[in-house]
Amino acid sequence: MRFCDGVFYEQIIGIICKDARRDVEGVIVIHQYKNNGYNIVLDVCSGSVHVVDDLVYDVIELYEKLNVEEIVKKLPQYPAEDIREACEEIEQLKEAGQLFTEDTYKDAIIDFKKRKTVVKALCLHIAHDCNLACRYCFAEEGEYHGDRSLMSFEVGKKALDFLIENSGNRVNLEVDFFGGEPLMNFQVVKDLVAYGRSQEKEHNKKFRFTLTTNGMLLNDDIMEFANKEMANVVLSIDGRKEVHDFMRPTRNGKGSYDLIIDKFKKMAELRNQTNYYVRGTFTHHNLDFSKDVLHLADMGFKQISAEPVVAPEDADYAITEADLPKLFEEYDLLAKEMVKREKEGNGFNFFHFMIDMTGGPCLYKRLSGCGSGTEYLAVTPWGDLYPCHQFVGMEEFKLGNVDTGIEKTELVDEFKLCNVYAKDKCRDCFARFYCSGGCAANSYNFHGNLLDAYDIGCELERKRVECAIMIKAALAEEGE
Secondary structure (H helix, E strand, O other): OOEOOOOEOOOOOOOOOOOOEEOOOOOEEEEEEEEOOEEEEEEOOOOEEEEEOHHHHHHHHHHOOOOHHHHHHHOOOOOHHHHHHHHHHHHHHHHOOOOOOOOOHHHHOOOHHHOOOOOOEEEEEOEEOOOEOOOOOOOOOOOOOOOOEEOOHHHHHHHHHHHHHOOOOOOEEEEEEEOOOHHHHHHHHHHHHHHHHHHHHHHOOEEEEEEEEOOOOOOHHHHHHHHHHEEEEEEEOOOOHHHHHHHOOEOOOOOOHHHHHHHHHHHHHHOOOOOEEEEEEEOHHHOOOHHHHHHHHHOOOOEEEEEEOOOOOOOOOOOOHHHHHHHHHHHHHHHHHHHHHHHOOOOOEEHHHOOOOOOOOOHHHHHHOOOEOOOEEEEOOOOEEEOOHHHOOOHHHOOEEOOOEEOOHHHHHHHHOOOOOOOHHHHOOOOHHHHOOOOHHHHHHHHOOOOOOOHHHHHHHHHHHHHHHHHHHHHHHHHO
16 A cells, blocks of 8 residues: 555645646646645545645646546556556545545535625724834734724624524634733723623623733733633733744834743643633744744743734735745744654644644634624624624724624625635635635735735645645644
């Protein structure tokens, strides 16, 4: 058997590149790539991932184009009988639906406007104010193209009531306290958590609260409360001190790294190194971002995320197309180091390399993404509803208010249509079932419509998935 043991199935994943195979309609169904010494073949529509030897890798590339004897002639460097044996195994996998699987999902898609949706999550902008002056902040230091403001308990209460009333039969509801800096309005955070808990039994709901913070106001009391009530906490830090301090200064221009690092370490330990993330942003100024990720790992953090900045093209910190080769190299370096550390017993999780190869979200989720504008909404301090936090302040995307509910139903219908088969760039991309079409806000900001895609983001996403699968292959081999 020339297919390595430990073949992965289930999760739909993939990447587009020059070695892709297409079905009769020209849609890519197979992708082959080499990474860190592994030959990997992905069957996008079945979700199968095969780690193979050189012979099988080369045979698969020709399998749908030539017959067996033609393949034998085309690959004289391999023994003919070995090629024939490989062809038999490939055919068996094809018949089993694990190679060259056709995309049947597109035939099952109906008009997404007709699908009844419920609201399941809110991003509460508890504070349109911040005590940092981050250079890349899309929220304009917490102001979101408007005035500084803190959400009142009354508005927050109406938001939770709106969520309960519009959640249908869904039991588990999610609420993220966001900003700006939400801890600048911590008393209202506490009051709203208490109110939400008081409503759970009566309405058969269960709230899952989360908190995103820059850490400046963290103290023991807040940590104790967060560890009791918050299902997840996101701690914003960009990595190395010099990188963090340059992009995330205080209002008076001083660095903030030294003010938060010890508090973040304590928070991670109090949460037993689970149910949190230290979350950084890398920019054109730190294209060597793997060093920032590894710095955080060396500081003892086990749950790490680093996101590429999304910025106007004229910003000095914006990531450009010319930066991509360096960023690809950084992802490869990071993936290789993560395998090494995991084998040494000192591993950590990196958000974008975490792929569940034995399960995953439901079909609808894989096709339609985060649910912004339909299942997930953002609420401003004065109660206005937007599709997500990145649309806040863009008047054309104001959906309604917690007092009146959703008023622009036609806009909700537009967001319902944000699925991978409605986007030209997604239909022919192996990553479509993993990223689910990407971010609608990025599409709109760069192309002026919801059904396009942020091209640099797509390139980085494909590379991340490629590395993630390699890590799975390497660790599976170690466990054999």
